[in-house]
Structures are given as C-alpha cells and as structure tokens.
Amino acid sequence: xxxxxxxxxxxxxxxxxxxxxxxxxxxxxxxxxxxxxxxxxxxxxxxxxxxxxxxxxxxxxxxxxxxxxxxxxxxxxxxxxxxxxxxxxxxxxxxxxxxxxxxxxxxxxxxxxxxxxx
Numbered sequence: 001x002x003x004x005x006x007x008x009x010x011x012x013x014x015x016x017x018x019x020x021x022x023x024x025x026x027x028x029x030x031x032x033x034x035x036x037x038x039x040x041x042x043x044x045x046x047x048x049x050x051x052x053x054x055x056x057x058x059x060x061x062x063x064x065x066x067x068x069x070x071x072x073x074x075x076x077x078x079x080x081x082x083x084x085x086x087x088x089x090x091x092x093x094x095x096x097x098x099x100x101x102x103x104x105x106x107x108x109x110x111x112x113x114x115x116x117x118x
Contacts, residue, residue: 005060017074017075017076017077018075018076018078019061019062019075019076019078019082020058020062020075022061022078022083022086023025023054023057023058023060023061023062023086024054024057024058025055026057026061026083026086026087026090027050027053027055027056027057027058027086027089027090028050028053028054029053030053030056030087030090030091030094031049031050031051031052031053031054031090031094032046032049032050032053032055033051034094035049035050035051049094049097049098051095052090052093052097053090053094054090055093056089056090056092056093056094057086057087057089057090058085058086058089060084060085060087060088060089060090060092061082061083061085061086061087061089061095064089065079065081065082065085065086066075068081068085
C-alpha cells in the first residue's frame with residue numbers, strides 16, 4: 001500500500017501540459033510567415049523572426065493569459081483565448097523587432113572595420 005501511494009506522488013509532479021509546445025509551434029509559424037512576407041529574408045533574418053515569434057507567443061500565451069486569469073498558470077487546459085493571445089504576442093513582438101531594425105539598421109554579415117578618427 002505504501003509503495004502505490006509513493007508511486008502516485010512521484011508522477012503527480014511530472015505532469016506537464018501541452019500548451020508550451022503549442023506556443024512554440026504557433027510562434028515559430030508566425031515568425032516564419034513574417035519572414036516570408038518580408039521577401040528577401042536571409043537565413044539569419046528567418047531564424048531571428050522565428051525566435052522572436054516563439055518568445056512573443058510565450059509572453060502572450062502564458063504570461064498575459066495568466067494575468068487575465070488572476071495570476072493562475074494552467075498549462076494542462078487548452079483555451080482558444082490563450083491561442084489568440086499567443087498569436088497576438090508573436091505579432092506584437094515581430095512588429096517591435098521590425099521597428100527596432102528600422103531605427104538600428106539592418107543586420108550585417110560582418111563587422112565594419114574601425115575607421116581611424118583623427
């Protein structure tokens with residue numbers, strides 16, 4: 001009897017939800033689509049967009065959704081509202097990335113040699 005109780009408590013804490021995996025897929029898909037819509041996106045820009053999309057999906061799908069639910073994080077229950085927040089978070093982060101790239105400038109494959117200032 002004691003062994004079966006111990007067995008249940010070990011696996012009770014190892015239960016994980018599917019939502020983080022869904023947010024990864026949603027963010028990666030939104031980032032990939034954003035890179036395709038930009039046209040001449042290289043590999044670096046594609047990877048950057050996918051990673052920023054995944055980050056935004058986590059922010060929207062987990063953090064914002066939990067704040068709207070009173071601070072309760074529930075990764076075992078899938079909700080369409082959380083999916084919409086994940087897509088929205090990914091889009092917002094990609095828009096912020098695009099605005100930052102306008103201000104900072106495009107990514108370069110190599111460093112510019114330092115010019116000597118006299």
